Amino acid sequence: MYLKRIEVEGYRASANAPIVCELCGRFSLILGANGSGKTTINEAIALAHPRSFPRLAPIDATALGATPRAVRVEYEFETGASREGALGKHRKRLGLGAPKWSRPLERSLGHVRAGRPDEPATEYDSVRLVYLPALRNPVDDLSRRDARILLELLRADERKHPETGGLRSLRVQAEGMLSSLTKHPLVGNIEARIAENLRIISGGVQEHHAFVGTQTVDDTYLARVFEMLVGLLPDRGDARRLQVSSLGYVNLLHIAVTLAGIPEAGSTPLPDEPQESADEDASSSSEASDDELADAARERLAQTAEAADADADSFYPE
Secondary structure (H helix, E strand, C coil): CEEEEEEEECEHHHCCCCEEEECCCCCCCCCCCCCCCHHHHHHHHHHHCCCEECCCCCCEHHHECCCCCEEEEEEECCCCHHHCCHHHHHHHHCCCCCCEEEEEEEEECCEEEECCCCCCHHHCCCCCEECCCCCCCHHHHHHHHHHHHHHHHHHHHHHHCHHHCHHHHHHHHHHHHHHHHHCCHHHHHHHHHHHHHHHHHHCCCCCCCCCCCCCCCCHHHHHHHHHHHHHCCHHHHHCCCHHHHHHHHHHHHHHHHHHHCCCCCCCCCCCCCCCCCHHHHHHHHHHCCHHHHHHHHHHHHHHHHHHHHHHHCCCCCC
16 A cells, blocks of 8 residues: 555645645655745645654744645555555455545644544554655754654653653653752852842842752753763764765654654553552542642643653554
């Protein structure tokens, strides 16, 4: 089974007229002059698929044209049974045809948002897209994307190897390192100077906290730590300069990291968190103070947000 047809309207080069692209088979090459719609087709494929990895960076809503705005995709089975892939064979066994669906393109908080597909979930839910966009400005793009790419890989590997303790154990270690750094006299002196400046600027109307010691140790912070560690590798000086390798190196790096994040066959998602019984919740609630209940609620919200981000950056179903 392969992607056969893409149609997009009301987006980038298709703002004034629909663009239809018919693909010849499992491997296709799209050629065209500047402004002919190559990027439009490329991004439309990513927008059309509800399940893609990694997530497409937010696209400014100025890329949208007048209504109607939508993207439609159609897949097709291989002509020979021996060439058909696992997904195509699975759909045939279920008596399903080659999937096809459409999604409306909408404005949402200044960005482009693909709405819910018009067709039932059986059409698109089993299809996964690995999206590997080309980076136009290698040096700037890599410097901005390093932490995000590393974060994608950390979350994906957490799914593959839950026995390692995952990102939670890494955050605990990072918090310990940060705590030990704040005890150094040099850092303490800087903290005191920053606190004094904050006190003067705000006129003493707000409580001041340590600048370094109160950094939020979240997944993005972990990625930044790894980014710094990569910069300290002893053999880094022997590597080719990024400007020399240019676009090819950055895209190969992104492809390599993305492929590393795809779950292997037989891997399992993280086990669900153990749920406490209702009786235990009731007894603990009666004994806990309001502050403790508020802290517990904030922790649950943080864990829920963390799980949602991890699911959005993985192939595993919610």
